[in-house]
Structures are given as structure tokens and as C-alpha cells.
Amino acid sequence: MKAVITGETDELIGINLRDNGGAEHIIDIRKSDGQITAHNQDGYPDKAAERTHSEGEHVGHARKYAQYYIAQETDYDTIPWDLNADRFADVRQALQALSTDDIDHFFGDLLEQSLSHYRDDPDVDVGETTRPHELPAEMIGSDNAVRYKQEIYLDDTGAIESVSGIGIEYYVARGDRTTTWHGDSPDRDPDASLDVVPAPLIDPVSFRDYLDYNLRCQIRDCYLMRGMEPPEQYRVLGHGQYRFTGKYENFDLYPPYHDFQADIPGYSHEFRPDLPITWAELRGMTDPTQSGSLYDQIKSTLFSR
Structure with missing residues (x-):
């Protein structure tokens, strides 16, 4: 993403950006609450129903990035709370x-x-x-x-x-x-x-x-x-x-980031809760030569009071 602020009024601020698909977007955002009041782009169908999933995601990325970019470059709080x-x-x-x-x-x-x-x-x-x-x-x-x-x-x-x-x-x-x-x-x-x-x-x-x-x-x-x-x-x-x-x-645009077993270069599952025993003790309880899963070997320790 590349963006530049193009101007502002008392209520609005304008931004021009190019998304990851190469399309140009011209967006107006309200300073007070981050609402997008105008959005024109030259790379995808104007009607959302006519866009592919990937095209729709590129449009969504541009809108969210515009809110983020303005918040980073100015004092206006334009990022929705649930994406902050x-x-x-x-x-x-x-x-x-x-x-x-x-x-x-x-x-x-x-x-x-x-x-x-x-x-x-x-x-x-x-x-x-x-x-x-x-x-x-x-x-x-x-x-x-x-x-x-x-x-x-x-x-x-x-x-x-x-x-x-x-x-x-x-x-x-x-x-x-x-x-x-x-x-x-x-x-x-x-x-x-x-x-x-x-x-x-x-x-x-x-x-x-x-x-x-x-x-x-x-x-x-x-x-x-x-x-x-x-x-x-x-x-x-x-x-x-x-x-x-x-x-x-x-969507083909995304790997399965939600899947903790997914093979995505640079990404890993890193949930390591604070356990009632040390990781060294936990490793000592497991034996790869035993029948049954590792879960079966350790569950009585992890899930008992």
C-alpha cells in the first residue's frame, strides 16, 4: 500500500492510495469518527456484487488502510475500535x-x-x-x-x-x-x-x-x-x-491464518499458557515411543485440579 493525504476541509480529509493489486483509490474520510463519505477507484467493478472475492477484499483493504493511514499521520482518531x-x-x-x-x-x-x-x-x-x-x-x-x-x-x-x-x-x-x-x-x-x-x-x-x-x-x-x-x-x-x-x-487471497496447524511461512502457533508444571517437567512426562497421543499422556496433569 502507498498513500498520500491530498487535502482537507473542516470536516473531511482526503487520501489517494494504491492498493496491493495496483488499483488507485480516492477516499474522503470524516475527521470526527472515521466514516468514509466518498470512495472512487479505477480497478474493480463499481457494484460490490460484481466483484470477485479478491477484488472485494482489495477494496476493503483500501478503505481500512485509509483510516489507518490518516490516524498515523494526523491527530484524528479514524480507526474503528474493533480494528484498532x-x-x-x-x-x-x-x-x-x-x-x-x-x-x-x-x-x-x-x-x-x-x-x-x-x-x-x-x-x-x-x-x-x-x-x-x-x-x-x-x-x-x-x-x-x-x-x-x-x-x-x-x-x-x-x-x-x-x-x-x-x-x-x-x-x-x-x-x-x-x-x-x-x-x-x-x-x-x-x-x-x-x-x-x-x-x-x-x-x-x-x-x-x-x-x-x-x-x-x-x-x-x-x-x-x-x-x-x-x-x-x-x-x-x-x-x-x-x-x-x-x-x-x-477466499483464495488468504492462507488459513486461523488454523494453528497451517503451514504459512513466517507464521507459527505460539499459545504457551502458564502451566501448573514447568515445560521441562512436561517434556519429561512424554514418551514418543508410547502408544496413544501426547494429549493422552499429559491431560491428567493439565486438566486436573
Whole structure:
């Protein structure tokens, strides 16, 4: 991507950029909220329905990059909150500073909701775990298709001030998902929103690390969705924001970044939770000559209280 600011009025700022496909875009953005008020380009059909997936993504990249570029070059806050990698990085730092009691205070219900999916799994010691919110009756498909959301709000010092209730995202028809929210949230944009699938993590610190890794993947998504290669520390594999997973699965423009087993040069799966034993001890428990998977060899240690 290459861009240049071409001018501004009291309300708008103009930008000219060339996307990764070589097409030129002329975009006007409102300074106050980052909304795009005009967009002309010379490389793709004007009607979105007539564009290929890749052409549509190039147009989307140009719009998001324009918002990002203006925010970088001026004092205007033009990046949507849900694509703001800097905010997500601040939330990651706040997460990493939490004590065990703080993790339980802010994310205890989310941990319980996640673990409730393993109540019938004899290999996961869920203890007295209950399900804070029952899954919606209109949900179709298996429990494994559910995702959970929780918004995070920082205070002026960069610490976590509050969180929203839990959002349950599920299928109501083939290809049609919706989200039901429980609880209240502050009347302002969050600084980040977690977007996770249930995981058999019992220890609060390990669960916190799981949430932190989701945000790390979301930061990767922020860069990819504006046509940029992420910085090295964010070239990671795994689920970020679910809304981009379908693109990674189905669009030729993208490798499957959501797949932690994918072979993408320069990218790796780096989720390493804080475990109740050391990595040296964990390696000592495994024996590649034994029958059964490595998971079978270590699950009693990782998933027991």
C-alpha cells in the first residue's frame, strides 16, 4: 500500500492510495469518527456484487488502510475500535498485569461458561463448575460451534476498569449466526472484545493467557484486513475475530491464518499458557515411543485440579 493525504476541509480529509493489486483509490474520510463519505477507484467493478472475492477484499483493504493511514499521520482518531491494534495491545498489557483474584473478578463467568462445555468429559476436572448462561433454545448444531464474546474497558491509567456481560454467538440457520448478550456494559466503545471458543483450561492464569493469545491473533487480523503484513510478533496462527475466519477458509487471497496447524511461512502457533508444571517437567512426562497421543499422556496433569 502507498498513500498520500491530498487535502482537507473542516470536516473531511482526503487520501489517494494504491492498493496491493495496483488499483488507485480516492477516499474522503470524516475527521470526527472515521466514516468514509466518498470512495472512487479505477480497478474493480463499481457494484460490490460484481466483484470477485479478491477484488472485494482489495477494496476493503483500501478503505481500512485509509483510516489507518490518516490516524498515523494526523491527530484524528479514524480507526474503528474493533480494528484498532494499538488499543488491543494496551488491553493485552492490562490482562498480563492481572492477579489471580482479578482474573476471577473480571473473567470468572467466562471461564465457567467455557468449562461448562466439558462437564461430561471424564478427562477434564471441572469441579463444581456450573453454566452461568444456558445456550439459546433456537441454536442449531453442536455445542462446539458456539463462540463467546466479552468486551473489555480500560480506565485512564490503562488498567481494566470493567467488562461487559457475556455474548453467546451461535448458528440459527446454516451460514447464519447471531449473538445473544447477557448482562450490562458501559455506554461507550470498548477497547477490545474477546472472541473465543470453549477450552478445557481450568487454571485462571492459563485461561487469562488464552484470552491474551486471542487478542494477539486479533491484532494480526487488524493488519491483514488493511492489506498489511503484521509485525513479526503478530505473525501467529489461531482464531482471532470470527468474522474473518470465513475469509481465511474460503477466499483464495488468504492462507488459513486461523488454523494453528497451517503451514504459512513466517507464521507459527505460539499459545504457551502458564502451566501448573514447568515445560521441562512436561517434556519429561512424554514418551514418543508410547502408544496413544501426547494429549493422552499429559491431560491428567493439565486438566486436573
